[in-house]
Amino acid sequence: MFRRKSNSHGVQENDELQHEHKVNELKDALGPLSGRSLQYCSEACLKRYLEARNWNVDKSKKMLEETLRWRSTYKPEEILWPEVAIEGETGKVYRANVHDRHGRTVLILRPGMQNTASLDNQIRHLVYLIENAVLNLPEGQEQMAWLIDFTGWTLSTNVPIKSARDSINILQNYYPERLAIAFLYSPPRIFEAFWKIVKYFLDAKTFQKVKFVYPKNKDSVELMRSYFDLDNLPAEFGGKARLQYDHEEFSRQMVQDDIKAAKLWGFDKPQSNGCGGAEVSPECEYLAPPVS
Secondary structure (H helix, E strand, O other): OHHHHHHHHHHHHHHHHHHHHHHHHHHHHHOOOOHHHHHHOOHHHHHHHHHHOOOOHHHHHHHHHHHHHHHHHHOHHHOOHHHHHHHHOOOOEEEEEEEOOOOOEEEEEOHHHOOOOOHHHHHHHHHHHHHHHHHOOOOOOOOEEEEEEOOOOOOOOOOOHHHHHHHHHHHHHHOOOOEEEEEEEOOOOOHHHHHHHHHHHOOHHHHHHEEEEOOOOHHHHHHHHHHOOHHHOEHHHOOOEOOOOOHHHHHHHHHHHHHHHHHHHOOOOOOOOOOOOOOOOOOHHHOOOOOO
């Protein structure tokens, strides 16, 4: 028995050594970095990209370089709340002030509350909130949880397939291993037709993180509750937490977070037309604790 434990410990140590070697190999393969790229490509970041590509250095390098190129042009860290605030008026996507059992940041998505027609700005709004969720990850935590409420969802409020594909592409290719779990709560039957198309845009790792929850299905409810204490699970998802989206209050929080991010990068006031420096946003270990 003791020998088996020792062997298990030895295997774990060996895996850690191999992973450390892979991280160093990826770091060497990337070559010299500077500015925000250097700050972004921390050890924790490199591990996420390696994990996303099954520790294949060449594939991880390609994925990371594509992310750096995207960030250098899209500049997600420079998006400010006033630029996307109109998208948040109904609370269709927002960062909740509760966490899961692991202390992860939680995003609430309510697709039935769609309120605009600009697909580009909808995606920009989602990117802003993913960045904000990363900004508010607790120290040592890399991932967030998504809770998706289908109340009021109809085909008329559904996002177009292209928009869904673009959103999925951004999440899984430019924010790898940021999503821990996504619970789709009580989707209507008509959603199944949409899902049959959308699921093909998901890679295998992301697909495994998407869980359907139905109130009358005990197993699916228990799975969700294994991630959330009832006191921290919003009532809309069968829990006891009473969350009411207040756009003005949420906007105040986001403006404060914009200032926090600006201070993080060393400029006094947030600017929407460029912040100086190089391309990308910081890794979570540099970021602020969650807003409670």
